[in-house]
Amino acid sequence: MLSFAIETARRAGALLMAGLERRRSLELKSAYEVVTEVDRESEALIVSAIRHAFPDHAILAEEGGGIERTSPFLWLIDPLDGTNNYAHGFPFFAVSIALMEDGELRLGVVFDPLRDELFSAERGAGAWRNDQRLRVSDTPALAASLVSTGFPYDFATTTDNNTRQFTRIQARTQGVRRAGSAALDLAYVASGRLDAHWELRLKPWDTAAGALLVLEAGGRLSDWRGQPWNPWNDRLVASNGRIHDELIAALAE
Ligand code: IPD
Ligand code: CA
Ligand code: CA
Numbered sequence: 001m002l003s004f005a006i007e008t009a010r011r012a013g014a015l016l017m018a019g020l021e022r023r024r025s026l027e028l029k030s031a032y033e034v035v036t037e038v039d040r041e042s043e044a045l046i047v048s049a050i051r052h053a054f055p056d057h058a059i060l061a062e063e064g065g066g067i068e069r070t071s072p073f074l075w076l077i078d079p080l081d082g083t084n085n086y087a088h089g090f091p092f093f094a095v096s097i098a099l100m101e102d103g104e105l106r107l108g109v110v111f112d113p114l115r116d117e118l119f120s121a122e123r124g125a126g127a128w129r130n131d132q133r134l135r136v137s138d139t140p141a142l143a144a145s146l147v148s149t150g151f152p153y154d155f156a157t158t159t160d161n162n163t164r165q166f167t168r169i170q171a172r173t174q175g176v177r178r179a180g181s182a183a184l185d186l187a188y189v190a191s192g193r194l195d196a197h198w199e200l201r202l203k204p205w206d207t208a209a210g211a212l213l214v215l216e217a218g219g220r221l222s223d224w225r226g227q228p229w230n231p232w233n234d235r236l237v238a239s240n241g242r243i244h245d246e247l248i249a250a251l252a253e
Pocket of ligand 2: 078080081082205206
């Protein structure tokens, strides 16, 4: 199932790359239409591959192309994470595919087609970037860390929008990045390129694969209160473990 997920993520990634070329050659308005088209095409490719290979499995996919079924197996699909980046040609987006079995994360794949970086994890078997084993950073304190976050789509219409936390944590770390793809942010925590990621109002397809990467690379996951996290919990903190409690405390102030 892991090799299937890897192969499928690579095929979807190739489709994103082809769409990017198409987008470049178009006027602004139709360029945006290409983005929604590519989102749907990528999802259709992934969903049809799963239906073909595992006809009994359930699928939850962002663009609504999933299949509800009673099955111990549930695939969680974000066909293009970082849509806004993709629409602007900012090079930070990915395909995210995760599989849960009986409510537990079993495997996760995040593919960055621009850098040809394939992040994968299997429960109990570690996390990888292409053929390199991943390990979270050993940064010991928040003051020495580089972390990332995100802001929700309803940012302008609510005050619960992460700005207070952002300001506070920006002042206590070496920097906060807001790169615009939660799936890749989490893959970067697993890689030790970032020491932690926190965010709110995320969806299961944004986080499931990346969260397993972090766990299998030796990191820690929780909600904003330090309680156990699952993909349906929309407030996530993922870290190298060592700065986790400090980050939770800073979020809670
Ligand atoms: C979004 C990205 C972004 C996060 C948003 C997500 P999308 O997913 O992961 O980093 O801040 O909350 O919705 O819309 O690009 O698939
Ligand atoms: Ca997403
Ligand atoms: Ca998406």
